[in-house]
Amino acid sequence: MRKLAVFILIAFFAISIFPAGSYAQAQKVYKIGGIFSLTGYLSWLGEYKKKAAELKVELINKAGGINGIPLQLISYDDTSSPEQASKVAQRLISKDNVVAMAGTASVPISGAVASMANRYKIPTIINSGYAVDTAKDPFLFNTSHKTDFAVVTAFRYFQKKGITKLALLMPIGPLGELGSNVARKYAQEYKITIVGEEKFDVKAPDVTSQLAKIRTMNPQAVFSFTTGEPAALIARNMEQLNLKVPFLVSHGNANPGFLKLVANINTEILVPSGKVMKPDALSDNDPTKKKILEFNKSHMEKYKEPANYFSAELADAIDLIVEGLKITKSADPVKLRDAIEGIKNYPAMQGVYTFTAKDHHGTKPDDMILLTIKQGKWEIPK
């Protein structure tokens, strides 16, 4: 019995010291680094991303890897902090020798990882509101739709509905500034007047003071570029104040967690999203439909829930790295970057990607749809 216990202990330590990768090391393997917020205030979305990345790697390896070479995902928790994200990025690059990185969940975290990616010349596909400037961030790509696209998608709807007066309620910090700047950038084009702007702390337990002030501006809609709990709190406080106008939030809310948070709130919420959230509304000749349906099916089988916006971002990130590796047939990060930049008309879940030397987002406004919530379900607003 004692011997058996010792054997199990040794086996356990052997497994934990020499992870799956060391076997693969004997043969060739492409290592991809994953940076996910698994603890801290962004942990609710980090988990979706990690699960999607793991599933995608599993599916690719099951299908024979890349020209016979398997992928290996090495992921770390950035604890929702840019400092920690920077540390784990460094570890992935210098210790784990990854060929590319994927992940990150917020603008500051993406910024921290971007500087590492550029310094060490490692192609990195982020997924957040961070706007990639290719002159500054040549090694960075982003599978999250540009904030501009999300705003344009909503503003087109506002124009259709005759909504011309918009109030902004933005979180204090870079995300709020981004949302505010983009809204102001497109307001004139869509004949929208920004009637006023208020700020709030994302950790605040109540925003009725700000909303009471906004109510005096008589807006026809309110826009807050925020995600998760603060967005749900605003929706709840709007209902409480009888402020019955549409409430536009960021595209980061296109996930089941947010749907649960606002289940009992009657405010009309508008969420720009990728097509992954409403595959049944897509026409059969939509080039993204096939990939969305296939991945959704595997996601349902493995996790018993459909893929969401965050899952699609990560699935696409892995897909694009794989496509780059197929083209270069080498693990040289600089060649891989060039290969990804060369990808044109590549249909994936978030849209049809066409990268150029000046555009590392690759998608376009038409790759997005606008959603609202009716009786606890995502619907296309009429």
Place this chain on the structure above:
Amino acid sequence: MNDVSHIIQFLFSGITTGSIYALIAVSLVIVYKASQLICFAQGEFFVFGALSMITLTSKGLPMPIAFFAAVFISVCIGSLIQQVLIKPIQGSSVGNLIVMTIAISLALRGLALIIWGRESYILNPYTKGEPLFVFGASLQIQVLWIVGITILVLLIIWYFFEKTSLGIAMRACAENPLGASLMGISVQKSALFAWAWGAGIGALAGAVVAPLLFIQYTSGVMPMIKGFIAMSIGGLGSIAGSVMAGFLLGLVESYTIGLISSKFSDTIVFALLMLVLIFRPNGLFSKS
């Protein structure tokens, strides 16, 4: 909506946030009053109270039973922590004790992550119904519950510390542990009671405030910081002072947002804290 309803709306917003700060501040003061220690794990008792109540009500338990059970769970956790982790290092420096409470805070947060995962939870208000409208300003009914329960808790605490021999003994232990023990008062028992009380009130705050928020395992950080500021403004050992400071903090935040700008609400709160620390170091409402 006219100017009057504006001013009243800011008042209601201030009372809403202030009530959260006040209850947490009270739980901090209780532990401090009886053991001269600032417990940085109060935010976690807040989370445990809220999430336990949410879990218990979702299992079909009636609200009042779930409420008392949630408080009781934290009382047990608080007592256990005092016995196992605080008692052995009771005699060491205040620095060591504070570091220990920070470690306890992180450990409890980790435990909450394991039990409840990363998602946010919602608790229905104690009583259903539309918010109350006063001169065009709205007030959630749950806020009345919070204010009512806060007043009740204050009365119980006042009675306990002023009128019962156990409460007086606890105060004596905090002021002069050696003298109290020479008088036959058990300092250990007193510390145990303080932790049980502190954890219980922290959990009570979470359970009663939960319907206003979306609670997840990290939700204790903000109330803890603001509760601590309220405690500092109100005077470290003063229960009534910290309650008033909690509401004052909520009102200052709300009126700053409403009348000046939302950009300055934190700046003004911290400026107030600094002014109090410089000019009234014993607390804004202290006699000296």
